[in-house]
Amino acid sequence: MTAVYFITLACLVIAGYFIAAQRAKSLRAAPGAAFHSLPTYHGMLAAVSLFVPMVLVFAIGTPIVKHLATSSVFSFFPPEVANDPLQRGVVLRDVGNILDGRHQGEPSATLRSAATSFAHVLSTGRLIVLGAGVALGIASLLLVLSRISATFRARNLFERFVIAALVLCALVAILTTIGIVFSVVWETYRFFFDPTLKGRPTVTDFLFGTEWNPQAALRADQGDIKTAYGFIPLLTGTLLITFIAILVAGPLGLFSAIYLSEYATPRFRAWAKPILEILAGIPTVVLGFFAALTVAPLIRGWGESFGLDIASESALAAGLVMGMMIIPFISSLSDDVINAVPQSLRDGAYALGATKSETIKKVVLPAALPGIVSAFMLAISRAIGETMIVVMAAGLAANLTLNPLDAVTTITVQIKTILVGDQEFDSAKTLAAFALGFVLFFVTLVLNIIAQQIVRRYREQYD
């Protein structure tokens, strides 16, 4: 039925477009007619004037029909059934099974008549919705058709529709963001302050605790609950790995950007830059097993040859590979900002007798610095939010350590560990993931704001 509705809708919209466009065209052909809008705009306006009411009728009508059909089912049953969610569900499932012909055994007479009534109300209701939709659509089409004339501002009206559609799209993105933030904030609030939640930590315990062990808090009589949700080891783990990653990607990315933008021949640059950018396209899960299966054993092997005891899952391995992952962010963005430094500044420096490297160090890089810093910020937020590489290469042990050769864990890894598998959403353990998510969100948000501030200043730099 839904398919029928939308096929009708599509046919009507296309037909409406051509009727209106044709009508406008024939009126326009009349001598002396100075038409305000092109026939296409009249057609488009007719099409949206059909489309919008029909979609609205469907969106409003369908749930109403469904509701009416359901209540018709319960008119055959005593009110207790309708009011008990469990029995209600059973009845509706039975009705559905009867209609699909999958009901086990012989259904009762009440159930059968309820099913017949349900089907009847549903099909009648849907026909009415279809009829109402088509009627309203055609009415609004006729309204548009009747107004087609030389002075009718179809273009302006249609463009207003376009703006409305654009606003709608923007709103969806904005509302989703707000929704996510609210859900995270709300669950975080529950984690800390919901009195029904057992084993929840205080904010201070969470922010300053040095032991992370959410498993211990499954039951109130298990483990040392007070220290189970200490967030510090995760933070140090995250920062340690991010630091190693930046240590790798910072110099490599920046220097390759300088080479590409200042020294490389255009031909070399033309193929080297895309290859660097491909690195950004490698799925992190692939990088993750590269880290776990190739890099980590390699580091362990080297460590052994130097007499060092390195865990097979180490912060170093994860950090190194994550560094590789974020190189393209730094190199590509830095390359862009270095290229954006006007040639006139370079000429000015050359004309003063500066060498190429003096020009780069003292003129080009300082001018590009804000942009470079923001490239670093974006790379850091990527590194902080990265999960797969760390899951595979750094381990799950929440060690409070700054030794890069130890196994560490990060905020993202713990969120993933907590939420993988079946979870009940009223345990402190599960809600801890939201608290972690909130902290992560907060950190990356702050970094992004800093980056944006710097970019804004950068824009005012030269001109």
Next chain:
Amino acid sequence: MKMDMTTQGIQAAQPYVAAKSSTASKVVARGVNVHYGEKHALKDVSVDVPDQAVMAFIGPSGCGKSTFLRCINRMNDTIPICRVTGKIEIDSKDIYDPSLDVVQLRARVGMVFQKPNPFPKSIYENVAYGPRIHGLAKSKTDLDEIVQTSLEKAGLFKEVKDRLNDSGTGLSGGQQQRLCIARAIAVSPDVILMDEPCSALDPIATAKIEELIDELRSNFCIIIVTHSMQQAARVSQRTAFFHLGILVEEGETETIFTNPRDERTRDYITGRFG
């Protein structure tokens, strides 16, 4: 008319022999050719530029005057497809000699560009940049002095002395251009090249720059490329007229403007083409 110009073009393709000037020549060019890839941008240019004077290069757009200017401090080296042949000497030393360090050459030949291009640094740092990279100042006091004298010579010091630490890009267009001149002066060059230094400025700022050029003449050899013939007439002692990559005529500014020998020069200065 078009026919005429073509024949004249052939005649003037003969190398122009510069008139021997009485004062010592600072820059001497002989048979300079410049190619941009396939394009022959400058054809067999020979000219003598006197010291302690202003020489103006005039001519219609694309005539090669800026190209020639950029040969004198080898800025064309930064363009990969550019090829320069011929000989340019400054103080009798060949500047295209392979043993010559182009960095040292550019320290001696300052340049001011069409659009003011101060570095996005403070006013002080803009001027101090050159002396710093060439190690001209022994101490902070030395450097302060160089910055101050350079700004004074560029006629900017009074306007900016209270805000030397403000960004150079925050100045007005004319001030920015004078800052660029101060920056060029700060490394005490022998020659200053100016590539249409006033084309991005309003008439008042232009007048100030022209006044400045006239003052600077006593200490430097200045070569200015300009689109404005009035400007050439106002600031220069000698003028060279370029057309289609050829140096058509060169001489005392007054002679060029009042009694040019070549018909194309006359056509250009009277505004009949270009």
